[in-house]
Amino acid sequence: MRTGMKRRRAGAVLAGAIAVWLTISPAFAAVPSDDEIQSILEKSLSVVELDKEINRITLQKEAASRSLQQSRQALDVQEQNIKSHQAEAGKVLRAYYMGERNILLTALISSQSLDKLLSMLDYIDVLFSSDRQTLDGYLTAYRDLKQSITGLEEETQQLTVIEQQLQAQRARVVALEADVNEQLSGRSDEEKLRLMIEEMTNYWETAGLTEVKRYFKALSQAMKNIPDWLQDHKELLAIDGFNYTLDIPEQTFNSFLREQNELFETLDFTFAENRVTVAGQRDGMTLSISGHYTVEDEPKHGIYFHVDELLFNGLALPDTTRQSLEQEFDLGFYPQKIVSFLKAKSVQVEDGRLIIKFAINL
Numbered sequence: 001m002r003t004g005m006k007r008r009r010a011g012a013v014l015a016g017a018i019a020v021w022l023t024i025s026p027a028f029a030a031v032p033s034d035d036e037i038q039s040i041l042e043k044s045l046s047v048v049e050l051d052k053e054i055n056r057i058t059l060q061k062e063a064a065s066r067s068l069q070q071s072r073q074a075l076d077v078q079e080q081n082i083k084s085h086q087a088e089a090g091k092v093l094r095a096y097y098m099g100e101r102n103i104l105l106t107a108l109i110s111s112q113s114l115d116k117l118l119s120m121l122d123y124i125d126v127l128f129s130s131d132r133q134t135l136d137g138y139l140t141a142y143r144d145l146k147q148s149i150t151g152l153e154e155e156t157q158q159l160t161v162i163e164q165q166l167q168a169q170r171a172r173v174v175a176l177e178a179d180v181n182e183q184l185s186g187r188s189d190e191e192k193l194r195l196m197i198e199e200m201t202n203y204w205e206t207a208g209l210t211e212v213k214r215y216f217k218a219l220s221q222a223m224k225n226i227p228d229w230l231q232d233h234k235e236l237l238a239i240d241g242f243n244y245t246l247d248i249p250e251q252t253f254n255s256f257l258r259e260q261n262e263l264f265e266t267l268d269f270t271f272a273e274n275r276v277t278v279a280g281q282r283d284g285m286t287l288s289i290s291g292h293y294t295v296e297d298e299p300k301h302g303i304y305f306h307v308d309e310l311l312f313n314g315l316a317l318p319d320t321t322r323q324s325l326e327q328e329f330d331l332g333f334y335p336q337k338i339v340s341f342l343k344a345k346s347v348q349v350e351d352g353r354l355i356i357k358f359a360i361n362l
Contacts, residue, residue, distance in 0.1 A: 036183070037193075037196070038314065038315065039183070040180055040183050040184070040193060040197065041196065041197060041200050041315055042315045042316050043176045043179055043180050044176075044180055044197040044200070044201065045200065045201065045204060045312075045315055045317065046172075046176055046317070046318040047173055047176050047177055047180070048201050048204070048205070049317060049318050049320060049321045050169055050172055050173045050176070050318060050320060051173065052320075052324075053169050053320040053324070054166065054169050054170060054173065056324075057162060057165050057166045057169060058166065060162055061159065061162045061163060061166060064155065064158055064159045064162055065159060067155060068152070068155045068156065068159055071148065071151060071152050071155055072152065074148065075145070075148050075149065075152060078141065078144060078145045078148055079145065169320070180197075200315075204312065207285070208285065208312050208313070211282070211283075211285055211287070212287060212310075212312060212325070213325070213328075213329075214263065215263060215267070215278075215287060215289075216325050216328070216329040216331070217329060218260070218261045218263045218264070219257075219278070219329065219331055220329040220330050220331055221260070221261070222256070222257055222260040222261065222264075223305075223330065223331055223332060223333045224333075225260060226256075226333045226338070227333070227334075227337040227338045229256055229259075230246075230338055233252075236248055236252070237338075242359060242360050243357065243358070243359060244339070244342060244357070244358040244359070245355065245356070245357050245358070246338075246354075246355070246356040246357075246358070247353060247354075247355050248353065248354045248355075248356075249352060249353055250269060250270065250271045250352045250353065250354075251352075253269050253271075253354065254268060254269050257269065263282075266280040266281060266282040267279065267280035267287075268280060271349050271350065271351065271352050271353055271354055272349065272351060273349065273350065273351060274292060274348075274349050275290060275291075275292060275308075275349060276290070276291055276292065276293065276305070276349055276354075277289070277290045278290075285312070285313060286311070286312075286313050286314060287311070287312060288309070288310070288311040289307060289309070289310055289311075290307075290308050290309040290310075291305055291306050291307045291308045291309070292305075292306055292308060292349070293305055293306075293332075293347040293349065293354075294306060294347065295344045295345070295346060295347055300334070301334065301335070301336065301343060301344070302332045302333065302334040302335070302344070303332050303333055303334070303335070303344055303347050303356060304331075304332040305326075305331035305332050306326065307322040307323075307325060307326055308322075309322075310322050310325070335356075335358055336361075339358075341360055341361055342358040342359070342360065342361060343358060343359055343360070343361035344356060344357070344358055345357045345358060345359050
């Protein structure tokens with residue numbers, strides 16, 4: 001109830017801001033077209049979302065920097081440790097090279113009694129075991145050092161990539177802010193448009209993002225239930241020798257979703273040529289998700305959904321938001337959970353149909 005009130009209040013404030021802007025007299029200001037307003041709001045919303053990405057990357061960079069510093073300190077300790085092992089191993093190798101261990105063998109051969117022979121054997125066994133441990137210790141320390149150096153190089157490269165990502169996102173924000181300021185600069189309605197930007201930003205952060213995540217979470221859960229649902233709809237799976245084809249009509253898929261969650265009563269899945277669109281409206285909010293499916297083997301074999309476009313109240317959100325939602329919510333499904341011995345070969349979206357072809361995974 002509180003969330004619904006928040007959404008209605010935010011929507012009312014936004015509508016009020018637009019109404020205030022509309023009261024500007026045409027004699028003093030040119031009325032912007034819908035496209036102009038949408039462009040300004042989209043860029044402003046993108047700035048907000050990119051700022052979140054910058055904060056995320058900044059935290060990632062700080063964590064990577066701490067890890068790199070700890071690795072360097074550990075490497076220093078390992079370098080000191082290997083020097084000690086190296087010195088001990090050197091002594092052992094010199095002893096063999098100089099023939100010092102041959103003296104023990106001579107003493108063993110010349111033993112005059114069984115007791116002396118057994119005692120000498122015990123001594124030689126202890127000494128040779130110690131030699132082996134010393135040499136093994138050196139080899140282990142050397143391998144650990146090489147592995148640590150490789151890991152340190154990888155961490156350094158990772159930090160470089162993170163810094164490049166951070167700089168790229170900051171550059172995007174600067175460019176977008178400059179565009180918005182340029183579009184607003186010198187307008188008699190500048191302050192009222194800035195109010196619209198502020199209200200839309202608040203609306204998105206207090207209600208919009210939460211609502212979008214609710215839908216993504218519900219979709220993710222529904223995708224997990226596809227294998228069980230297909231057990232009751234085996235007519236959708238055609239078998240031709242070793243080839244299997246899953247053909248899901250658009251209407252059937254929408255019915256499945258509405259069985260899973262009442263949220264989908266307000267959404268429609270549309271299958272068009274190589275494109276899947278999810279669109280709907282609820283509590284004054286409109287949402288549209290467009291994307292495509294791919295067959296991938298990593299991180300595990302499955303059919304993955306990629307978000308190509310995300311519209312909230314008609315405003316396009318940036319790629320960073322789409323990628324973040326993709327990572328947080330898995331909208332794919334996995335053939336081996338449908339039939340354990342199947343592997344997807346292809347996925348095709350036609351007008352009104354989702355067609356997936358499988359082969360036996362040998």
